[in-house]
Amino acid sequence: MKVYIKTYGCQMNERDSENLAAQLKLRGHEIARTEAEADVFVANTCSVREAAEQKAIGKLLRISHKKKNGFPIIGVMGCMSQNRGSEIVKSVPKIDFIAGSRKTPYVADYIEEIAKRRKAGIIPQDPQKGERKKWKHNDAIINIEDDETSHNLIKLHDFSKSQICANISIMQGCAMKCSYCIVPKTRGIERSRPMEDIVNEAEILANSGAKEIQLLGQVVNAYGRGEMPNVQGKSPFVRLLEKINKINGIERIRFVSPHPSFFKEDLIAAYSSLEKICEYAHLPLQSGSDRVLREMRRPYSAEKFIKIAKALKASKEIFSLSTDIIVGYPNETEEDFLKTCEVFKECGFDMAYIFKYSPRMGTVSAELEDNVSEDEKERRNQILLEMLKKQSLDFNERLVNTSQEVLVESKAKRGLGNLMGRTRTHRKVIFKAPEELIGKLVSVKIISAGVSAMDGVLE
Known part of the structure; x- marks a missing residue:
């Protein structure tokens, strides 16, 4: 069939x-x-x-x-x-x-x-x-019944397709209780795969030509929580990163989607001690207002969030941060929104997913009055999008005239003879080069920068 x-x-x-x-x-x-x-x-x-x-x-x-x-x-x-x-x-x-x-x-x-x-x-x-x-x-x-073993069965890969950048599912489910989110209902109980199974999968991928591994989970940095112990002050997730960092052939490690609450000192320190972890993190903010964060059931304050963001950025000479933002959450005032703008600027996010709130049946927030008008949600959305454009361009322009390690992923969509690859900071680079370089790590000099991509020349 x-x-x-x-x-x-x-x-x-x-x-x-x-x-x-x-x-x-x-x-x-x-x-x-x-x-x-x-x-x-x-x-x-x-x-x-x-x-x-x-x-x-x-x-x-x-x-x-x-x-x-x-x-x-x-x-x-x-x-x-x-x-x-x-x-x-x-x-x-x-x-x-x-x-x-x-x-x-x-x-x-x-x-x-x-x-x-x-x-x-x-x-x-x-x-x-x-x-x-x-x-x-x-x-x-x-x-639609629960299955206590299903998380261990997502381990097959389609090797007929390029595995330069490969994904590994390390856990299923979510135990967080964010008021607006349906994921705990749709993805079920949080369960983690055995560490050695994940490492074996990464080794198979490395032997098949994978250069970059991305670890996946609904709250990926909570891996092993309640199932595996901390060892010498290191969480199961950090210990997993250490094991993958040792695999020959793997050059880069990324992970999504993490939660700010699980960026503890050991994980932040891993960005400095483990050379294969890329200088990029997705750090979902959702709101910069402590009042709204409490309403959203997000267990951190804006101050705590900023501290994590600054610690991550301090771990490397240049570090990229992306985030998620929801505008127009029920009862979000102009003051609340301006606090979000302040945190957005202070953290210097250069990538972001910005959403206008909409109620989701089956969630706690769906019981609240959706009392921020669509016009107001759109206005706030556009303000943040404009801030994002500026911050993204500022970040990319910092890389102009520098040499960047680029993992070549594919042919570029624009222009014959162009390839597309990404820097360790997850920025897209377009440059002319022979196709046989796809799957290789190369040095590229950045010659110009736009909001979403940069142009370079092969060195």
């Missing part, structure tokens, strides 16, 4: 999709390049915002009415499956299976089971003869 996987949302979802693709290939199936040629369509969904779910539902409806010569097997996996479960069948009646976020390792089983049912005539196949009018709700495979 040919399977097309459509992935929405975060890097954890991208990793789950890659694991599924690798599993299907091992079973003799093919990953389709387009939806049109697929026998199976799988949507790996996101639930962070209502709009993300509606986008996936729209796609599923179009797919279910598109196939002319027998409809494809249609399945849903990921966060929307966990959040909405069997309700999805009401929106898209032709769904064949719904796999919750803890059941993604079993999606290949569900696909093959549905195919067997069709072959046996248990499920109607001809859209011209009944269009599933005889379809019963219990014909769909629906499994």
Whole structure:
């Protein structure tokens, strides 16, 4: 069978999709390049915002009415499956299976089971003869139950694709209680993989040509919390970083998505002591107002956050910080917003994801009145975006006329003969060079800088 996987949302979802693709290939199936040629369509969904779910539902409806010569097997996996479960069948009646976020390792089983049912005539196949009018709700495979082992099963990689920069899922779930966030509901209980399993996976990737490893988790720097001890003042996460730092062939280490509360002294010190950890961190602020942070159930103050940001920046000569911001949270005043602007400037964020608050059903904040107008949310959003442009450009201009180590990732989208790579600070660089340098570390002199990328010349 040919399977097309459509992935929405975060890097954890991208990793789950890659694991599924690798599993299907091992079973003799093919990953389709387009939806049109697929026998199976799988949507790996996101639930962070209502709009993300509606986008996936729209796609599923179009797919279910598109196939002319027998409809494809249609399945849903990921966060929307966990959040909405069997309700999805009401929106898209032709769904064949719904796999919750803890059941993604079993999606290949569900696909093959549905195919067997069709072959046996248990499920109607001809859209011209009944269009599933005889379809019963219990014909769909629906499994959103918890699974205590699923986090250990996301370890397959699709080596038919470039693995220059490879992702490793080190944990699943989230135990935080942020008032606006649906992730604890959709991703479940926080569980961590055994350290040696992760190290073995990194070694396999290194032997296959990976130069950069990115560790993934909903709260990645809380890895091992409550499951593994601290040793000599070092958390399980820092000890994992130390082990990966020793792997031959791995040149760079990154991780997402961390939480400020788990940037303890040992992790900050690791940026100085472990040479492979890149000079970049994602540090989600959300708000610079202590009052709003308390309402959001974020367990840190603006002062504490700034202290962490400054400590990270002090660890290296040049250090890039990105963040997440929510504007227009219920009851956010102009004073609250201005405090966010102050922290944003003081921390010098050069990359950011800035969102206008929207209520998410199933969260604590959804019970509050959404009382900041859309116009006001947009105004605040634009102010921060303008600040971000300036700070990003200022950061990039600091690199002009310097030599930067660049990991060459791919051909550049613009211009023949151009390649694209990233600095250790995660900045994109475009430069002319032969294609055989893809996957290599090279020295590039930066000659000009824009807001989102820099131009360079190979040295």
